[in-house]
Amino acid sequence: MLNVLSLLLALGGSPDSPIGAAYAQDAAHTYALKGLLYVQVYKDPDTIAAALAHDHVVRASGWTGTVTWDPSNPGACDVKITVPVNRLAVDEEDLRRALGYDTFPKAGEREDIKKEMLSEDQLSGTKFPQITYKSTSCEAAGDNVKVTGDLTIRGKTKPVTMTMTVKADAVNFQAKGSLAINATDFGFDPFSAGFGALKNQNRMILVVDAKGDPQ
Structure with missing residues (x-):
């Protein structure tokens, strides 16, 4: 049902802007990342059975990462993130509520959705147990930081760029941003059932709201 993937990051530091000189006199800082990474998967509203479907939210659970x-x-920035595919959490009520959804799939339905999401023709969780991200470059973009890197989902690697709002100093790190990705870019088609009467859109939105603790 879901095409998903999980996750990206960025960096920076500043007093008034994300990339200032609040700690410019210091050397590079490395932070252990934590926080919220999730993907929003949208139903195709133009299908015959669209009224029977709903949008999905998939949260990365148990993920690890660092930012330097x-x-x-x-x-010279460096970002690394690893997400265990089998620990992706599907349609949790608290997160759906926080994002403004008014429908809440029951536990049994969530289990069925996750099973489909991890199936061979979707994320293929047994064969591809991890989603990874590795930055390749960062650059200032006004008050933001533009982070480019390699996102690997289902064994397929694609370069992606996310513009992040970042705040950082010697003891704190925070980065927020979002990015549109397509399931077909990573080797799988959006979920479809009933000969296309019900299906998901190809486009998904990856959202990052990460914090970091200095190592």
């Missing part, structure tokens, strides 16, 4: 950031050299 040198305020004097943004191009």
Whole structure:
């Protein structure tokens, strides 16, 4: 049912803007990442059975990652993230409520959705147990940071760029941003059932709201 994937990040630091000189006199800082990574998967509203479907929210659970950031050299940033596919959490009520949804699938339905999501023709969780992200470059973009890197889902790697709102100092790190990705870019088609009477859109939205603790 779901095409999903999970997850990306960025870096920066500043007093008034995300990439300032609040700790420019210091060396590069490395942070252990935590926080919220999730993907929103949308139903196709133009199908015959669209009224029977609903949008989905898939949260990355048990993910790990690090960010290294040198305020004097943004191009030297380094971001690494690993998401265990089998620990993806589907349509949790609290998260759906926080995002403004008014429908809440029951536990049995969520289990069925996750089983379909991990199936061979979707994320193929047994064969591809991890989603990974590795940055390749960072650059200032006004008050934001533009982070480019390699996102690997289902064994397929694609370069992606996310513009992040970042705040960082020697003891705190925070990054927020979102990015549209397509299921077909990573080797699988959107979920479809009933000969196309019900299906998901190809486009999904990956959302990052991450924090970091200095290592």
